[in-house]
Amino acid sequence: MKAGARGAHRRLHLGRTGATGVAVLGVLAAIAAAAPVLAPFDPGARVGAPFSPPSTTHLLGTNDVGQDLLSELVFGARASLAVGLAAAAASTAIGTAIGLTAGYARGWVDTVLMRIVDVVLSLPFLPLAIVIGVVLGPGLATLVLLIAAVTWAGTARSLRSQVLAVRELDHVSAARAMGATTSHVLWRHVLVDVTPLVVPQFVLAAKVAILLEASLSFLGLGDRTTRSWGTTLSFAFERSAFLTDAWLWWVVPPGACIALAVLGFSLVGYGIEEMSRPRLRRRPAPVWQRQSVPAGSAAAGESAPVPVLEIVDLGVRYDTPSGAVLALDGVSLTVAAGEVVGLIGESGSGKSTVVTAAAGLLRAPAVVTHGGVFLDGEELGALSPDELRRRRGTRVALVPQEAMAALNPVLSVGDQVVEAIRAHQPLSRAQGRARAAQLLAMVGIDPARAGDHPHQFSGGMRQRIVIAMALANEPAVLIADEPTTGLDLVTAADVLRLLASLQARLGMAMLVVSHDLPAVLGLATRVIVLEDGRVVEEGTGERVSSLPSHPHTKALIDAIPRLRPPSPAVPERVP
Ligand code: ADP
Ligand code: MG
DSSP, X not given: OHHHHHHHHHHHTOOHHHHHHHHHHXXXXXXXXXXXXXXXXXXXXXXXXXXXXXXXXXXXXXXXXXXXXXXXXXXXXXXXXXXHXXXXXXXXXXXXXHHHHHHHHOHHHHHHHHHHHHHHHHSOHHHHHHHHHHHHOSSHHHHHHHHHHHHHHHHXXXXXXXXXXXXXXXXXXXXXXXXXXXXXXXXXXXXXXXXXXXXXXXXXHHHHHHHHHHHHHHTTOSOTTSOOHHHHHHHHHHTTGGGSTTHHHHTHHHHXXXXXXXXXXXXXXXXXXXXXXXXXXXXXXXXXXXOOOOXXXXXXXXXXXXXXXXXXXXXXXXXXXXXXXXXXXXXXXXXXXXXXXXXXXXXTSSXXXXXXXXXXXXXXXXXXXXXXXXXXXXXGGGSOHHHHHHHBTTTEEEEOSOHHHHSOTTSOHHHHHHHHHHTTSXXXXXXXXXXXHHHHXXXXXXXXXTTSOGGXXXXXXXXXXXXXXXXXXXXXXXXXXXXXXXXXXXXXXXXXXXXHHHHHHHOOEEEEEESOHHHHHTTOXXXXXXXXXXXXXXXXXXXXXXXXXXXXXXXXXXXXXXXXXXXXXXXXXXX
């Protein structure tokens, strides 16, 4: 039994919680199985003086007639566990059968069965148990029947709702359409799909059954001639264990055993729940497993371009000791899902202020004078710091202006990527490291270098590492503030090419900030020009560069030595 339980653990990949539960139950089951070997005496024989305290011969002392309490406890494990498991099996079988029938048949069958379930769930348990117990007479079979009779309804209800969903799945409908018999469809398709729910229901029922066995035996509804932990408690109570110190070794050990068995089943239950959750709740595939999305098609997939990021009439002022600086004066812009928007302007025009506000990171001395930032339609200013933190990284991620400053010099880059992942995803360190390696590979950094520190990388590589960190939690919109500043021309083009390919592959929205117009033109489908905290120009990259309507844009363009017409092929230009 113990070996079987261990095998099941390995097969099911229960987490540490579930494995602990299996171990606890395994030990109890082993004790029950080996009772004749482990028990020092026959539990029914009078082998010592009445009420003997614990001694070397009687480790848990004796009861009022001189029977060995340790032997009683060891043999009690047999009846308690056997009744618990048998009752749980009966309860799960009845519940599953009723749940499958109701969910699959639907119609009046469903209605009638579910009314019965409601009635059973609302009946007061103890009076019912006593009535049935009196009618059937005390005994182990009565215990099993009683427990099954009062616990099957919960299982039936939760399975029925699952079956209602499963019966509409494609492969089940297909089997029906092919003329398969009802029993075949139920056995081969529906039952297989709901098994992940049947197992935890059984574990839950076993936990309840162990407790009920103890309570019912205590009430005298069990078999008084078979020792179980419940009957031991019942005898202790009837025979004045509480009047002496005897309760310490007569009542506490069986009580602890019951608690241990319940704990074991609960832990296994949690383990199964953790294990089966990913199967029941389908999550989107992580970015690195997603199929590549052709550039520009991400937004086309949606019915209408939904603005992921919307900045409305934003005004920001910096209150410095030397006076107030108006950094933004009524800036409005939107970034739709999957869209790449370029934000250009001279140094000091307010670009960094825009992106800091968009990431919800504006701090004193910055003051929002009017307007606001909306992420997925929610105003950032209205969110609590914790709500804001949860959206940062997952909905909007920022690649800050200075990559070196964004990395911690004393931590390895791998650890920093793992930290970024684990800020939002409950992964173990090992899982985090595996994902960090995938992210590093995705941005073109050899994952074998994860243990190296920032100073061991070139500027372009550091920029890639910061991009990997920003992508760690699959943001809906990635904001890159001057991603090529401080990089030589070739490296800058490499980084831009990387951003373009990541955007194409992941289909995320991007807001790319630069004072370098051609850099943005190759990437963005729309360009916004900022001057002195105001939007002075907006349009497709082509229009902005060919027909600069505003003198400031014209100046920006004239400042560029040899501007070629914008081409989406920029990413390919550098080998
Ligand atoms: P850009 O990124 O386009 O260079 P910024 O958003 O950094 O522009 O700055 C816009 C204006 O706000 C500038 O005039 C700058 O001096 C001012 N500013 C930015 N940050 C601060 C700050 N922390 N304190 C005071 N003034 C600031
Ligand atoms: Mg800046």
